[in-house]
Amino acid sequence: xxxxxQSPSSLSASVGDRVTVTCRAGQSIGTYLIWYQxxxxxxxKRLIYDTSILQSGVPSxxxxxxxxxxxxxxxxSLHPEDFATYYCQQSxxxxxxxxxxxxxxxx
Amino acid sequence: xxxxxxSGAEVKRPGAxxxxxxxxxxxxxxxxxxxxxxxxxxxxxxxxxxxxxxxxEIMYTEKFQDRVTMTADTSTDTAYLxxxxxxxxxxAIYYCAARPHGGEGFEFWGQGTLVSVSS
Numbered sequence: 166x167x168x169x170x171q172s173p174s175s176l177s178a179s180v181g182d183r184v185t186v187t188c189r190a191g192q193s194i195g196t197y198l199i200w201y202q203x204x205x206x207x208x209x210k211r212l213i214y215d216t217s218i219l220q221s222g223v224p225s226x227x228x229x230x231x232x233x234x235x236x237x238x239x240x241x242s243l244h245p246e247d248f249a250t251y252y253c254q255q256s257x258x259x260x261x262x263x264x265x266x267x268x269x270x271x272x
Numbered sequence: 273x274x275x276x277x278x279s280g281a282e283v284k285r286p287g288a289x290x291x292x293x294x295x296x297x298x299x300x301x302x303x304x305x306x307x308x309x310x311x312x313x314x315x316x317x318x319x320x321x322x323x324x325x326x327x328x329e330i331m332y333t334e335k336f337q338d339r340v341t342m343t344a345d346t347s348t349d350t351a352y353l354x355x356x357x358x359x360x361x362x363x364a365i366y367y368c369a370a371r372p373h374g375g376e377g378f379e380f381w382g383q384g385t386l387v388s389v390s391s
Binding site: 197199201208209210211214215220252254256259260261262263264265266 | 307316317318319331333334367369371375376377378379381382383384
């Protein structure tokens, strides 16, 4: 199984800040990396797939990058509705695996 | 509008079996894999397996393969997850999620079904 490790596990930031979440895969996964956003009591929502393609309707302040083993999710300027938990997931091989999550909190 | 609507919360005794349904609408059912994902209370996401409604292909993770059955009924556009020999460790929210054939990631999600296992 491919292990996915996110950092940090939690992050405090303010509205307007630029934040970056990192996801590292245990082996090369090409660009088969997806990011999700989950708010309390809700199902996850796909934000970005194939490393950098924004899901329709996702604001352009979200962006993704990387390849191989190292990937990033960047929010260029935090909005209040962005405070949530973010997960990465590899779709390179089955079993699909997720990172442990990054909890983005308001400072 | 695409929707995956799951059945309601369940309370089960240890050793019992639970069956959860996931009714799809707003897209062509056979064009997407239905995946099942577990989220224990306060924890992260764990992929359990998938069923392909087009040909009934199934894939399960090793952790669940002895206790899980995933099926899809194309006459009703509904997928099912059955998990047997329940223990308290199975207390979790279970999500169905659809991945397009040839696409990446889980594009559509059900609202989740809470399964509580307690004696």
